[in-house]
Amino acid sequence: MIAYILRRIAQSVLVMLVVALVSFSLFRFVGDPVATMMGQEASQADRVALRERLGLNDPVVVQFAVFIGRAATGDFGISYRLQQPVMELILSRLPATLELALISGVLAFVLGVSLGVYTALNRRGWLSAAIMSTSLIGVSLPTFLIGVLLIWVFAVELQWLPSFGRGEVVTIGFWRTGLLTESGRASLVLPSITLGLYQMTLIMRLVRAEMLEVLRTDYIKFARARGLPNRAVHFGHALKNTMVPVITITGLQLGSIIAFAIITETVFQWPGVGALFINSVQFVDIPVMAAYLMLIALIFVVINLVVDLLYYAVDPRLRVDRANARH
Amino acid sequence: MTAPLLSVRDLKVTFPTRRGLLTALDGVSFDIAAGEVLGMVGESGAGKSLTGAAIIGLLEPPGRISGGEIRLKGERIDNLPPEAMRRVRGRRIGMVFQDPLTSLNPLYTVAQQIIETIRTHSDVSEAEARRKAIALLDRVGIPAAARRIDDYPHHFSGGMRQRVVIALALCVEPELVIADEPTTALDVSVQAQIIDLIKEICAERGASVLLITHDMGVIAETADRVAVLYAGRLAEIGPVRDVILNAEHPYTKGLMGSIPTLTQESDRLVQIPGAMPRLNAMPPGCAFNPRCAHAFDRCRSQRPDPIDRPGNRQVACWLHAPEAAHG
Ligand SMILES: Nc1ncnc2c1ncn2[C@@H]1O[C@H](COP(=O)(O)OP(=O)(O)OP(=O)(O)O)[C@@H](O)[C@H]1O
Ligand code: SF4
Ligand SMILES: [Mg+2]
Numbered sequence: 315m316i317a318y319i320l321r322r323i324a325q326s327v328l329v330m331l332v333v334a335l336v337s338f339s340l341f342r343f344v345g346d347p348v349a350t351m352m353g354q355e356a357s358q359a360d361r362v363a364l365r366e367r368l369g370l371n372d373p374v375v376v377q378f379a380v381f382i383g384r385a386a387t388g389d390f391g392i393s394y395r396l397q398q399p400v401m402e403l404i405l406s407r408l409p410a411t412l413e414l415a416l417i418s419g420v421l422a423f424v425l426g427v428s429l430g431v432y433t434a435l436n437r438r439g440w441l442s443a444a445i446m447s448t449s450l451i452g453v454s455l456p457t458f459l460i461g462v463l464l465i466w467v468f469a470v471e472l473q474w475l476p477s478f479g480r481g482e483v484v485t486i487g488f489w490r491t492g493l494l495t496e497s498g499r500a501s502l503v504l505p506s507i508t509l510g511l512y513q514m515t516l517i518m519r520l521v522r523a524e525m526l527e528v529l530r531t532d533y534i535k536f537a538r539a540r541g542l543p544n545r546a547v548h549f550g551h552a553l554k555n556t557m558v559p560v561i562t563i564t565g566l567q568l569g570s571i572i573a574f575a576i577i578t579e580t581v582f583q584w585p586g587v588g589a590l591f592i593n594s595v596q597f598v599d600i601p602v603m604a605a606y607l608m609l610i611a612l613i614f615v616v617i618n619l620v621v622d623l624l625y626y627a628v629d630p631r632l633r634v635d636r637a638n639a640r641h
Numbered sequence: 642m643t644a645p646l647l648s649v650r651d652l653k654v655t656f657p658t659r660r661g662l663l664t665a666l667d668g669v670s671f672d673i674a675a676g677e678v679l680g681m682v683g684e685s686g687a688g689k690s691l692t693g694a695a696i697i698g699l700l701e702p703p704g705r706i707s708g709g710e711i712r713l714k715g716e717r718i719d720n721l722p723p724e725a726m727r728r729v730r731g732r733r734i735g736m737v738f739q740d741p742l743t744s745l746n747p748l749y750t751v752a753q754q755i756i757e758t759i760r761t762h763s764d765v766s767e768a769e770a771r772r773k774a775i776a777l778l779d780r781v782g783i784p785a786a787a788r789r790i791d792d793y794p795h796h797f798s799g800g801m802r803q804r805v806v807i808a809l810a811l812c813v814e815p816e817l818v819i820a821d822e823p824t825t826a827l828d829v830s831v832q833a834q835i836i837d838l839i840k841e842i843c844a845e846r847g848a849s850v851l852l853i854t855h856d857m858g859v860i861a862e863t864a865d866r867v868a869v870l871y872a873g874r875l876a877e878i879g880p881v882r883d884v885i886l887n888a889e890h891p892y893t894k895g896l897m898g899s900i901p902t903l904t905q906e907s908d909r910l911v912q913i914p915g916a917m918p919r920l921n922a923m924p925p926g927c928a929f930n931p932r933c934a935h936a937f938d939r940c941r942s943q944r945p946d947p948i949d950r951p952g953n954r955q956v957a958c959w960l961h962a963p964e965a966a967h968g
Binding site for chain 2: 531532533535536537538539540541542543544546550551554555558628629630631
């Protein structure tokens with residue numbers, strides 16, 4: 315168990331190093347930081363001095379090592395565009411994105427699993443057929459279109475919900491939350507549906523397929539043959555086995571939700587890191603782009619790790635060390 | 642004579658398909674007395690598993706019982722409402738499936754699965770159920786049962802798992818145990834042990850057994866009577882010794898051509914030239930007539946019903962009709 319965790323952590327560190335290399339290359343090869351930072355009228359002497367000060371004359375390996383060292387302490391330098399420390403910028407925007415992603419993730423998971431189980435257990439019902447056909451729309455429509463459609467119906471036509479921004483926020487420490495105010499929560503509705511719909515459909519279809527598969531297995535037949543009530547068979551024996559593969563995929567989806575938030579944040583002018591990234595791309599604000607890249611990678615890696623450990627906790631067959639001790 | 646424990650009369654099982662109704666079991670009748678072991682043999686596809694599934698009320702839709710009746714101690718169980726039938730399963734009829742590797746839920750310990758089954762059917766405390774479970778595991782031959790009970794199925798070998806399955810099937814002391822090829826998936830070296838175990842433990846508890854198998858050797862050593870199924874119809878039924886030594890149905894005679902003993906690798910039952918007819922291409926008259934060396938005109942036009950024979954036997958063959966007008 316310990317060995318397994320250490321191995322997984324080592325793998326995660328390796329992945330982060332590769333991503334760091336990509337981020338670092340952005341600095342080296344996309345545009346000239348000196349030109350970007352000093353503008354046109356700086357003197358040659360100033361440029362040389364800045365080059366020296368930024369360490370751009372050191373060997374590349376040394377520069378990379380310094381970059382990693384700084385990144386590890388959260389130092390990604392100063393945003394070219396906003397002239398603020400990048401980490402500060404990202405931290406101020408992160409709560410908005412995390413709240414949105416979390417709500418969407420929970421929505422997608424809860425609805426996805428419930429609808430998946432429902433459609434699997436009532437395979438022949440008309441409601442299942444309706445849910446399955448509707449879900450096709452969910453997978454095939456692009457996110458921004460869903461967002462625009464929702465805005466048009468619920469914000470413009472019905473005027474029930476706001477169409478952009480976070481509403482009123484409350485600051486707790488460095489965390490600015492929209493969950494504590496009426497308008498904050500109302501503002502979350504449309505973006506989180508937009509962001510979560512695709513993942514919900516995927517989870518639902520996955521759960522349905524897995525569950526149907528599990529319901530055909532011998533151990534389910536045997537559970538029925540022992541006279542266990544449907545409730546125990548479906549929600550005890552079948553659902554638990556269904557969730558083993560679903561947990562992995564769902565966990566990874568949470569990573570994609572955060573990454574895909576870019577589109578939703580743009581459509582709803584949501585002040586999160588995704589929107590920050592889009593603006594940075596327009597201004598070739600390399601430090602912000604590099605930091606965003608590393609942040610997303612870190613989130614993916616951490617989620618992956620947690621998912622693997624969860625998987626391990628759920629499925630006793632993976633706990634090999636114990637099995638080997640017996641025979 | 643007292644009423645038999647199980648009485649199956651004119652059982653008919655059909656599957657509606659796109660190309661019409663398939664009749665998979667047609668007019669199957671037999672009794673099992675209390676404490677009796679009835680062997681059931683027949684080629685693959687003869688309908689042995691369907692007979693078991695029909696009795697325990699677990700036919701897979703769209704398959705259904707479309708005729709006849711099944712009585713347990715005189716009480717009809719083929720038309721019970723689902724909830725009442727569920728309470729019959731496990732408590733009054735236990736079932737042992739073919740493959741112990743897939744019959745147990747991989748995510749639950751043996752203890753959890755047995756205790757859940759006991760507590761579903763009887764009002765006992767967790768501790769009491771656990772005590773019963775350990776005693777039962779001990780009885781079916783699991784060494785160190787008190788410790789092994791908390792292991793997961795994958796910690797056990799195939800033979801040990803089948804012992805666990807037997808314990809699960811018997812944990813609420815059913816009156817009838819249906820064992821559907823309980824040793825086919827097992828190593829030859831443990832097959833005899835498992836068969837002996839089923840026979841002994843059921844005898845101890847006075848439970849009757851419906852033992853489905855391809856292996857005439859097993860039937861010869863285990864069963865009191867044997868039923869031979871051919872293409873969804875009963876060909877012959879009678880006391881094991883009589884049927885084996887003096888088969889009356891031409892199909893049974895073919896089957897008895899060679900009886901492998903338990904210690905040998907057992908052959909599948911295919912010594913007769915030709916193949917069993919498909920359900921959608923049943924010949925008129927006797928289902929066996931295309932392969933039968935004794936077939937005569939009547940066999941090709943009129944279907945033989947089981948005919949009572951001396952010595953508590955029945956055979957469905959025109960050769961044994963009282964008027965015996967063939968030539
Ligand atoms: N869902 C279904 N739809 C149509 N026909 C079916 C279905 N299930 C079973 N059958 C048919 O019922 C017949 C009997 O099947 P059954 O499983 O009882 O055979 P069996 O005697 O147990 O064979 P085996 O020795 O291979 O286990 C087969 O011919 C099969 O094709
Ligand atoms: S009824 Fe005719 S065809 Fe069928 S087994 Fe008897 S002799 Fe053969
Ligand atoms: Mg079978």
